[in-house]
Amino acid sequence: xxxxxxxxxxxxxxxxxxxxxxxxxxxxxxxxxxxxxxxxxxxxxxxxxxxxxxxxxxxxxxxxxxxxxxxxxxxxxxxxxxxxxxxxxxxxxxxxxxxxxxxxxxxxxxxx
Amino acid sequence: xxxxxxxxxxxxxxxxxxxxxxxxxxxxxxxxxxxxxxxxxxxxxxxxxxxxxxxxxxxxxxxxxxxxxxxxxxxxxxxxxxxxxxxxxxxxxxxxxxxxxxxxxxxxxxxxx
Numbered sequence: 560x561x562x563x564x565x566x567x568x569x570x571x572x573x574x575x576x577x578x579x580x581x582x583x584x585x586x587x588x589x590x591x592x593x594x595x596x597x598x599x600x601x602x603x604x605x606x607x608x609x610x611x612x613x614x615x616x617x618x619x620x621x622x623x624x625x626x627x628x629x630x631x632x633x634x635x636x637x638x639x640x641x642x643x644x645x646x647x648x649x650x651x652x653x654x655x656x657x658x659x660x661x662x663x664x665x666x667x668x669x670x671x
Numbered sequence: 672x673x674x675x676x677x678x679x680x681x682x683x684x685x686x687x688x689x690x691x692x693x694x695x696x697x698x699x700x701x702x703x704x705x706x707x708x709x710x711x712x713x714x715x716x717x718x719x720x721x722x723x724x725x726x727x728x729x730x731x732x733x734x735x736x737x738x739x740x741x742x743x744x745x746x747x748x749x750x751x752x753x754x755x756x757x758x759x760x761x762x763x764x765x766x767x768x769x770x771x772x773x774x775x776x777x778x779x780x781x782x783x784x
Contacts, residue, residue, distance in 0.1 A: 598771055602710075607765060607774040619772065649714055655769065659731040665714035 561586050563652055565663035571671045572642050580666045582635045582652035589632060589656070596655040599628055599637045603648035611650075612637065644670070673697040675766050675775035683760075683782050689753040693766030693775060700724070700747050706769045707740065707751045709762040710777075717762075721769050722749055756782045 562585040572578050588597050599612040610619040612628035615635060625640045639646055647670060652663040679691035693705065706721030720730035722740045730738050734753070742749040753760060761782045767774040 600771060607777055608716075608767075608771070609774070610771040613770065613772075651714075651716060653716075653718075653771065655771075658729065659733070660718035660769070662716040662718070665716070667714070 560659055561588075561654055561657045561661050563654060563661050563663040565650075565652055565666050567666060568664065569667040569669065571669050573671045574642060574644060576642050576671075577638065577640045578642060578668070579639075580637045580650055580652075582630075582637070582663050584633045584635075584654060586657065587632045588635075588654050595631065597628075597630065597635050598653045598655065599626075600651045600653060601646070601648050602651070603645070606648075608651065639668075642668070673768075673773045675768075675773055677764060677766050677775045677778040679764075679778055679780070681779055681781060683756055683780060684784055685757055685782055686755055689751070689756050689760065689764075689780055689782075691751045691764055691766075691778060691780075693749050693751075695747050695749070698773075699744075700742055700749055701744055704769045705742075705749050706767055708765045708767055710765070711762045719751070719753075758782050 564583045566581045588595050595615050597615050600608040602608045611622050611626050616628045627638045629636050649665045649667050674696045676694045683689045702724050704721045704723050707719040710716050722728050728740050737754045739752045763777045763779045765777045
């Protein structure tokens with residue numbers, strides 16, 4: 560299975576601060592069609608996960624442009640500019656290039 | 672708008688089968704793929720498997736001998752069955768599109784005698 564390693568496991572931030580979360584995969588996530596199926600999800604407290612970013616850098620529906628995704632091959636980053644209270648929760652990276660699909664261990668974003 | 676909703680028992684005894692239903696509205700399950708994902712206590716997430724628009728399935732090999740995903744197209748529902756459960760199957764179970772763009776609200780299932 561492709562192992563997805565997220566760092567840090569937790570982050571304590573102030574409102575308005577910018578933060579980055581890293582996700583590294585044990586194999587390249589480039590599929591045979593040339594696309595990279597690396598996604599970012601946010602699970603806010605008491606809610607279902609929500610897709611923020613798909614295929615590395617594409618913003619999900621209704622997601623503010625304070626969120627951005629970059630990376631390639633095996634190394635990916637989610638950046639949140641100007642954190643707001645509604646951004647708190649657990650962030651996951653996930654890959655759908657390989658079977659079985661796998662998730663990172665999560666990064667918990669908390670208020671400082 | 673696409674909506675998914677899980678239903679099923681919240682408590683299952685060890686060695687029994689876990690059975691959940693996902694009801695889909697706003698989109699036909701004969702289009703696209705539909706799957707199950709679970710989140711264990713703590714943060715660990717596990718992809719369990721999916722059923723395609725044609726009814727073919729793909730499962731996580733870690734579950735392959737215990738899992739079955741089926742569907743009823745007349746009711747626009749798909750189902751999860753997980754056999755021989757243990758306490759390690761205690762989790763919140765989500766139905767979702769495999770692209771992660773639509774999720775159900777989740778159902779917490781506890782395996783306990």
